[in-house]
Amino acid sequence: MAGDNKLVQASVAIRARRRLRFLRTRLRELRMIGKALVSTKHPILVHIIPNRRCNLACTYCNEFDDFSKPVPLDEMKSRLDILAGMGTSVITISGGEPLMHPEIDQIIQHIRRRGMIAGMITNGFLLDQKTIEKLNQAGLEHLQISIDNAVPDEVSLKSLKTLDTRLEWLAQYAVFQVNINSVLGSGVKNPEDALKIAHRAVELGFTSTVGIIHDHNGQLKPLGPREAEIFEEVMTLGKRSFSRFNEFQHNVARGRQNNWRCRSGSRYLYICEDGLVHWCSQQRGYPGIPLTQYTPEMRRHEYLTDKFCAPRCTVSCVQQVGILDNWRGPQTRKPKPMAPPPVPAQLVQIGSVRSDS
Numbered sequence: 001m002a003g004d005n006k007l008v009q010a011s012v013a014i015r016a017r018r019r020l021r022f023l024r025t026r027l028r029e030l031r032m033i034g035k036a037l038v039s040t041k042h043p044i045l046v047h048i049i050p051n052r053r054c055n056l057a058c059t060y061c062n063e064f065d066d067f068s069k070p071v072p073l074d075e076m077k078s079r080l081d082i083l084a085g086m087g088t089s090v091i092t093i094s095g096g097e098p099l100m101h102p103e104i105d106q107i108i109q110h111i112r113r114r115g116m117i118a119g120m121i122t123n124g125f126l127l128d129q130k131t132i133e134k135l136n137q138a139g140l141e142h143l144q145i146s147i148d149n150a151v152p153d154e155v156s157l158k159s160l161k162t163l164d165t166r167l168e169w170l171a172q173y174a175v176f177q178v179n180i181n182s183v184l185g186s187g188v189k190n191p192e193d194a195l196k197i198a199h200r201a202v203e204l205g206f207t208s209t210v211g212i213i214h215d216h217n218g219q220l221k222p223l224g225p226r227e228a229e230i231f232e233e234v235m236t237l238g239k240r241s242f243s244r245f246n247e248f249q250h251n252v253a254r255g256r257q258n259n260w261r262c263r264s265g266s267r268y269l270y271i272c273e274d275g276l277v278h279w280c281s282q283q284r285g286y287p288g289i290p291l292t293q294y295t296p297e298m299r300r301h302e303y304l305t306d307k308f309c310a311p312r313c314t315v316s317c318v319q320q321v322g323i324l325d326n327w328r329g330p331q332t333r334k335p336k337p338m339a340p341p342p343v344p345a346q347l348v349q350i351g352s353v354r355s356d357s
Contacts, residue, residue, distance in 0.1 A: 005200060008168045017136070017175040025141045025177070028117055032089040036324045040267070040303060041296065042087030044321045047094055047281065048271045050076055050101040056123055058148070058156040060213055063096065063281050070101040071273055077110050079275060082291055084114035086299075088269075092119040092142075092317075094281075096273075099126040108138035117141055123158050127166045132173045143174070146181040146211065150193040160197050171204040178206045182234060184227050184253075185213035191227045198234040210234040212252050212314055222255025248319045257311035260319060261326050265302025268321045279307065280315050287336055306331040 036044050050071050054064035091111045111118040119142035148156035170178050180201035182194035201208040231253045251258050264279035277294045278284045
């Protein structure tokens, strides 16, 4: 497949804008690390969901639906203001599919306006040249696309075949950094596809990482011998990837447990579309407290809480945040009981109502 791909190049003006944004972002990331080492009282990374709805239905994914409405812009801004007030360094927008939010550019602008680094995880299907420039203008700094296979199948449509044109547009027009994440593990029919995807990403000038698809509880399943070989090869391609500096993903690939201090609920927050704080996308419900009521004391409790799911976790972004605090703050507390789900308002139906379910 690589031989059929064409090489593209950005204009001089785009390359200059891209270089400037890269340097500014790197400076802010260095400040982020320094701030995190000095103080443990603020979140480093927050994933926030502007809408749960997705335009795809990958069979392994438990993070989407096909009916939810987007969170109103004013509510998103309010949540971002609270996070900025906590001292949050980085906001990553995910979903569902965040590009389905009609005001996603204004959300990104507000993140930047409040002094936080802005990132996004997308399936890439809604990208076009106009959307890319809109993200440029909004100030997006990082974008990640996870590609599951070389050609679409019944498990996932996120394939190199369906997305390659959009990757070329990103290579030509994006001034933000792009990472392409290939995957291995449960549900991946042909592990060799991860190599094709990684080589294509590097060919287009992007960074490349590899992830291991978790089960529906976010827990690891070890790779087979050939998958493990491919994993190590792809990791060597990602020379600019932060993940190559630690053993977390390597242990996941080998089916080994990791000994680390998960700081979810404190240094890492997952804010769902309902505005509730969770440990991560795979442990929704813990602690399940509204962001508006989430106090510094609660964050401190979670900082010191030993997470039962940590040894077999595959959520690498949470682990990368934890690296900064693994050397301090022993975790001696136990998780609090799961919060009850929010009670929906009582509705009175008049006439017939069509159900989308």
